[in-house]
Amino acid sequence: MTQPLPLAVTIGDPAGIGPEIIAEASAQRETGLDLPHFVLVGDANAAFAPGEPSRASAQCALDALERAVNMVRAGECSGLVTGPVSKAGIAEIAPSFIGQTEFFADACGMAREDAVMMLAGPSLRTVPMTVHCALADVPGRLSHDLIVQRSRIVAKAMQTDFGIEAPRIAIAGLNPHAGEDGRMGREEIEVIAPAITTLRSEGIDASGPHPADTLFAPHKRSTYDVAIAMYHDQALVPIKALDFDEGVNVTLGLPIVRTSPDHGTAFDIAGKGIARPDAMIAAIRMAGEIAARRNLA
Known part of the structure; x- marks a missing residue:
């Protein structure tokens, strides 16, 4: 199976553990871990304090979601992996937001009932x-x-x-x-x-x-x-x-590939160096495998 294009990985809420677990996944890939190529989608100029969510950090997370889904739908990336977001934080900005599964259904022009959330682990x-x-x-x-x-x-x-x-x-x-x-x-x-x-x-x-x-x-x-x-x-x-x-959230039924680690922002441990990247690594690996299968179909 081949993956011709990189995955888009969104930063999630930058006040949570998203940035550090994505950075660790990237570091492990650089040192030999078998992971597909991916690009990070987020605001390179933003500065946020770990564990201190704000309206600005929620806006950053939402902007990354919107940018990444457009990249995948435009054929620039083969699939999408999303960092953990604060549903409540984004809902203060976009009241119709109730979850990322529903967000991607809307973004793909589908009925929300046709986007199905599956949790997958070993x-x-x-x-x-x-x-x-x-x-x-x-x-x-x-x-x-x-x-x-x-x-x-x-x-x-x-x-x-x-x-x-x-x-x-x-x-x-x-x-x-x-x-x-x-x-x-x-x-x-x-x-x-x-x-x-x-x-x-x-x-x-x-x-x-x-x-x-x-x-x-x-x-x-x-x-x-x-x-x-x-x-x-x-x-x-x-x-x-x-x-x-190692749990992964997969959205079934979409015309695009989308996975996410099956955990939240963990604001309480953000920046403390104890967040485990396993679920993010599993989500990246699974997105790459699904994208490769679809590419062969």
Whole structure:
């Protein structure tokens, strides 16, 4: 696989750990680490104090996102890796901003529902069906069509971006014990199971609804390639518990390649020299691999 163009890596909020983990990734690449070539996107003239986020640092992060996505869409870079940003900080500048996944959907002219967030690490790949919303809103947002639509995107991305010809998709239930035959909720019976039936009728290897409390056990993880969860923490708790230092956030369904380390700005440790670059390195490596696969397609 070849990567003809460099990746664009955004600095993130410069008051966070983004600059130092990107610098460390670059240093390790220069000393022999097998990483694709990348260019840093940020404000070279900006001066920010580590651990002291501000409106100016949030603006720098937003400007870098906008510049980098334009570079990739213009064919100047093969993919995009984003440093961690403060959602709250950017939202003060751009109130419609609720997350980078939604930002890239908007930037690519897509419906936000068609940009799917996947968390990937050495032990697990998992997708939250609903993302940035209150837990109380989750049941009302789940629907047959949403699960089918997003699962189709996941299945296709597993093939095109990860090279898995026949991906196995395990779909979690919403309620404890996957509803226990309706005694603990009927979403599994009325929404999730019918969606799985539709997916299977289309030739997609989907199974479930699985009780979420056992779906991520070691013996279960070997039975699927990606797990689809019904809400944010149902997906992110296991990936962060298993692969916190190497977890990668991947946006599926976009016409461009986009990954990010699966952690935040860590303002509390910024500038102290203790931030680990592992997740940034993993995000850069994964973006390069996906870009290379797409280049061969």
